[in-house]
Amino acid sequence: MPKTIISSYPEDDSRLPKDDGVILEVSELFTDTVQGEGINIGHPATFLRLQNCTLDCVWCDTSEVWRYGNPYSVNELLNLLLEHDVVTKLRYGQHLVLTGGSPLNQQTALVSFITEFERRFSFIPIIEIENECTRMPLNRLVPFISYWNNSPKLSSSGNSLTARYRPNILRYLSTLTNSWFKFVITSEQDWFEIETNFLRPELISVNQIILMPQGQTKAELELSRLKTVELAIKYGVRFTDRLHIALWDKKTGI
Numbered sequence: 001m002p003k004t005i006i007s008s009y010p011e012d013d014s015r016l017p018k019d020d021g022v023i024l025e026v027s028e029l030f031t032d033t034v035q036g037e038g039i040n041i042g043h044p045a046t047f048l049r050l051q052n053c054t055l056d057c058v059w060c061d062t063s064e065v066w067r068y069g070n071p072y073s074v075n076e077l078l079n080l081l082l083e084h085d086v087v088t089k090l091r092y093g094q095h096l097v098l099t100g101g102s103p104l105n106q107q108t109a110l111v112s113f114i115t116e117f118e119r120r121f122s123f124i125p126i127i128e129i130e131n132e133c134t135r136m137p138l139n140r141l142v143p144f145i146s147y148w149n150n151s152p153k154l155s156s157s158g159n160s161l162t163a164r165y166r167p168n169i170l171r172y173l174s175t176l177t178n179s180w181f182k183f184v185i186t187s188e189q190d191w192f193e194i195e196t197n198f199l200r201p202e203l204i205s206v207n208q209i210i211l212m213p214q215g216q217t218k219a220e221l222e223l224s225r226l227k228t229v230e231l232a233i234k235y236g237v238r239f240t241d242r243l244h245i246a247l248w249d250k251k252t253g254i
């Protein structure tokens with residue numbers, strides 16, 4: 001079963017980092033699980049979830065987690081990864097998934113985290129980053145990331161167009177290696193929006209698209225999975241399930 005190393009729910013206002021180093025606001029850290037979505041679905045993974053998001057999607061299944069966070073120094077986090085044997089697993093190919101909320105909200109600190117990881121352990125793990133495409137990545141961060149799991153949000157998310165749609169950022173992200181665009185699908189209308197706002201303006205390429213059913217619970221997922229597969233087949237793009245929901249339902253730390 002997945003193992004929780006940090007869980008910041010409920011938030012601890014009195015927590016202080018154990019040293020003066022660079023700080024990350026962490027919602028949770030868990031290991032011995034699998035990537036549940038996207039191009040690497042099923043791959044063994046450790047998840048570092050950072051606090052806060054730039055958006056507030058009506059169907060977000062992690063908002064009860066990323067709204068909370070406690071401060072951890074880079075050194076504390078690296079010590080925890082070592083103590084829990086995660087470093088060895090990462091060395092042998094487990095992926096480190098940086099997620100949120102919005103990891104790019106803390107990207108300066110993430111660069112320090114990865115740089116210090118390499119200095120201490122003499123390698124850089126295979127890093128995936130989840131990204132809602134509202135922040136331009138720092139040039140210093142880009143070389144460290146092996147997979148860009150971009151997930152731009154559509155009108156069905158409930159966010160305003162201004163908040164969720166940044167054409168210049170999308171165009172840049174589409175040029176990166178291993179850059180994928182995962183869209184949450186609630187109906188065929190979502191596909192028409194992808195065509196209008198993403199494909200016709202040539203912000204992203206059709207072969208970077210992955211359709212994922214909306215479903216915060218196993219029951220919801222059962223209802224939406226088939227129609228999303230059918231849309232993916234109809235429009236010639238990839239489909240991804242939500243493995244963690246299918247296996248463990250609406251539960252965090254997995």
Ligand code: SF4
Pocket residue numbers: 053054055056057059060061062063066100101102132153
């Ligand atoms: S962008 Fe992702 S983490 Fe943020 S509110 Fe939307 S679904 Fe949740």
